Amino acid sequence: MIDTAVFPIAAARGFVEALGTAVVLLDELGVAQALSPAMRALIPGLETGKLLALVLRDPDLIEAIEAVALDGGRKTIELVERVPVERTFRIHIAALAGRAERRPTLLTFEDLSEQRVIERMRVDFVANASHELRTPLASLLGFVETLQGPARNDEKARERFLGIMREQGLRMARLVDDLLSLSRIEQRAHVAPDAPVDLAGIAREIVDSLTLLAREREVTLKLKAPSEPLQVPGDRDELLRLMENLVENAIKYGKRGGEVAIAVEIHDGEASVCVRDDGPGIAPEHLPRLTERFYRVDTAASREAGGTGLGLAIVKHIVLRHRGRLTIESKPGQGAAFKAILPRYGTGRSAA
Secondary structure, rough: OOOOOOOOOOOHHHHHHHOOOOEEOOOEEEEEEOOOOOHHOOOOOOOOEEEEHOOOOOOOOHHHHHHHHHHOOOOEEEEOOOOOOEEEEEEEEEEOOOOOOOEEEEEEEEHHHHHHHHHHHHHHHHHHHHHHHHHHHHHHHHHHHHHHOOOOOOOOHHHHHHHHHHHHHHHHHHHHHHHHHHHHHOOOOOOOOOOEEEEEHHHHHHHHHHHHHHOOOOOOOEEEEOOOEEEEEOOOEEEEEHHHHHHHHHHOOOOOOOOOEEEEEEEEEEEEEEEOEEEOOOOOHHHOOOOOOOOOOHHHHHHHHHOOOOOHHHHHHHHHHOOEEEEEEOOOOOOOOEEEEEOOOOOOOOOO
């Protein structure tokens, strides 16, 4: 504890302003006397000579500062700001020793906003994943009980139910596979892959592998790609997954009997793959959320097509790990275009 009888506020200013954490020094009346650079960045409206209560008008914070200024000691509170954006702070309030009736106080701010957002995302993710697994699991258990009971000797029912059970089992397997893929990509997000990968070759490979699916949907696949290799720094398996998800989505959610165009192109220092369909398109309010985990424009259609709600989230994280960017363009009735833009191998540039 700093004794202001020996170490006055004037001397404490230099100490506070040299700190790397978000700290503000208040005098006995609650007026800011010194702010660290981190504090100025955290609360831009707070300035030296300004009453803190005029900037942060939270009653609990004002009451806590008042109590510490009068009685000494320490208090810790959490403050949630709702506007202009929601932010959460943990604030440590400590009295400085002094001989006056009221004491100066030192406030240290911890910004918990990102931590709270991550916690909410984790809770939502677990809830969504549990919900997605619960439905096929309940279906499986129901059919097992039926086969063990009323349909025990019904051969036709057994064959039909086993087919449904297989589909539900495959649905759960796809979800688990996507969850594991997303987890692996996120764990390596900080390490950009640097092996040369031929993007044009991957496009041709994916078109070949999805030709049967396209034929079932009466969809024509059209590929436009350079004949020579177009190399990008990447992880081949992840880029295969990226391309597969985009093309498969276009086949499943585009127009039956329509066309899916895949274009692999070269730009200045960059390479791109664009997958365009001529389906019903996507309303503008859905576009910003398409890459969220488990977000679906049409839940029934997605599940009927075998979607897990994670395909575009995986695409987004793969693009980010490859230091690229993903653009989505669509209008109702005019199809949709998903473009992944990546740095070219050997250019020394990354997509901004």
